[in-house]
Amino acid sequence: MKGQTVLITGSSSGIGRETAYRFAQEGATVILTYHKGKTRGESAEKRCRKLGAAGTLLLHLDVKDNRNVREAARKIKRKYGSIDFLINNAGTGTFIPFLKQTPKEIERQIRTNLEGLIKVTRALLPLVSIGIINVASVAGKEPYEEMSVYCGSKFGVRGFTQTLALEHPRLRVCCVNPDQVATRLSGYQGRPPEEVAEVIFRMASGRIKCQHGGDVDVCDFI
Numbered sequence: 001m002k003g004q005t006v007l008i009t010g011s012s013s014g015i016g017r018e019t020a021y022r023f024a025q026e027g028a029t030v031i032l033t034y035h036k037g038k039t040r041g042e043s044a045e046k047r048c049r050k051l052g053a054a055g056t057l058l059l060h061l062d063v064k065d066n067r068n069v070r071e072a073a074r075k076i077k078r079k080y081g082s083i084d085f086l087i088n089n090a091g092t093g094t095f096i097p098f099l100k101q102t103p104k105e106i107e108r109q110i111r112t113n114l115e116g117l118i119k120v121t122r123a124l125l126p127l128v129s130i131g132i133i134n135v136a137s138v139a140g141k142e143p144y145e146e147m148s149v150y151c152g153s154k155f156g157v158r159g160f161t162q163t164l165a166l167e168h169p170r171l172r173v174c175c176v177n178p179d180q181v182a183t184r185l186s187g188y189q190g191r192p193p194e195e196v197a198e199v200i201f202r203m204a205s206g207r208i209k210c211q212h213g214g215d216v217d218v219c220d221f222i
């Protein structure tokens with residue numbers, strides 16, 4: 001990955017942050033983004049430099065904000081011209097019975113996990129030279145109780161990814177589907193986020209082959 005530039009959305013914590021570290025270890029240039037966690041984003045960027053990243057850039061990004069998405073794309077274009085990989089990782093979830101989900105909670109999940117991912121892809125696609133990896137979920141393949149809205153968003157991510165792949169046969173486009181991972185989103189229950197980062201890294205480096213537009217389930221590889 002030396003010499004390559006990778007953008008990882010939502011890299012101020014959890015899976016995104018570990019993914020940034022994994023690429024940094026291999027000497028990639030890493031573009032990190034944070035939403036509310038500026039301090040966490042800054043320390044993640046610092047650690048990427050320590051781990052050996054060829055370069056780093058930290059951006060504020062709210063994937064729900066059209067202007068913010070456009071500005072982030074503009075800054076990346078100005079600084080790097082192009083990127084090798086876009087890793088759409090930013091996400092959120094509210095895990096409660098459907099009738100308890102407020103309209104705001106529904107909006108936040110759909111707008112972040114699905115609409116935001118699609119809009120970031122729309123803005124960055126012209127800059128991507130090798131591939132796009134979308135962090136979906138096993139909850140995008142089968143239903144889980146009390147995860148109705150989250151499942152809806154992640155099923156959507158997989159549908160979007162499959163269709164994007166049809167339109168862009170020369171890019172590598174696929175989903176990675178973690179099961180439960182010990183991050184803020186899951187209440188720190190599950191497998192270490194480093195394991196998901198490793199799978200994403202192997203997908204990008206070509207060591208894990210993925211059908212175009214298809215799925216890589218983390219549990220099949222770790």
Ligand SMILES: NC(=O)c1ccc[n+]([C@@H]2O[C@H](COP(=O)([O-])OP(=O)(O)OC[C@H]3O[C@@H](n4cnc5c(N)ncnc54)[C@H](OP(=O)(O)O)[C@@H]3O)[C@@H](O)[C@H]2O)c1
Binds near residue numbers: 064093
């Ligand atoms: N943990 C699991 O069990 C699990 C399982 C399957 C899939 N996933 C998926 O993995 C991805 C990463 O989640 P995680 O588990 O690592 O959770 P996490 O630790 O809560 O990290 C979420 C990241 O997304 C960012 N983010 C949240 N809302 C955003 C927005 N509107 N715009 C831009 N960035 C935003 C957060 O930024 P700030 O912290 O700076 O606000 C943070 O960096 C998500 O797509 C999630 O659905 C997680």
